[in-house]
Amino acid sequence: MRVIVESDAAAVSRRAAKFIAALVRRQPTCVLGLATGGTPQGTYQELARLHRDEGLDFSRVVSFNLDEYVGLAPTHPQSYRYFMQESFFRHVNIDARNTHVPDGRALDFEAHAQQYERQIAERGGIDLQLLGIGTDGHIAFNEPGSSLGSRTRLKMLTPETLADNARFFGSIEAVPRLAVTMGVGTILESRQCLLLAVGESKAQAIRDTVEGPVTAQVTASALQLHRDVIMVLDEPAASKLARLGYYREVEKAQAELEAAGRARG
């Protein structure tokens, strides 16, 4: 696991966008796994800026979102499809037909989940999966207790997640109880994972994810089993890491190596 600590949320967004932009330039037909929530919003803004100012081209990029609330129409302002449309898709030249978000109003969720998995496979799998993290250490909507081998399916949200997400809905009662979400197993199959976390409220989840045991109680900890994970954190989110000094040293060495590589041309 590569742990990168940036000074603040804006720097986290710039760093994350840089990783994604580099992939899009290298591989214009790449498959991006995308996330919702407050955390990736700055990253989407920065990607939109790179599209506007530097012509970053999304025309052949394919995307799959992690999850969606059950019962919300794509036009509902709190649906994740709407969020993606407003925060990202409409600001870049991605082809709408290449964007995928689970359907919160599917009639047969099991069939829909299987179809979603099939679509990912047909596109060759996810090259880079962007992730946020819940305060209880969940990724996507894989709440504590989710099987670490799980696939796309329905999941019931925990009271903690309902309370965390109530801020977007006005009240806890308005938050849907169910979501359709990629599984931990689905996420682990992505070629690379890029997890972002900002703020002190994520510090314990990050500590558990990076330095705790691998456990279904903290589904992000399953990322320890993945061979290519990058975590980009701000200082408060990184504040409970026991080996913070070591991670910083590693990044310093990495930066020196990259600079030496550039100097050699």
Ligand code: GLP
């Ligand atoms: C929800 C989403 C997750 C997201 C989490 C944290 O649970 N399903 O994908 O990581 O919220 O959101 P935020 O970035 O707003 O803290």
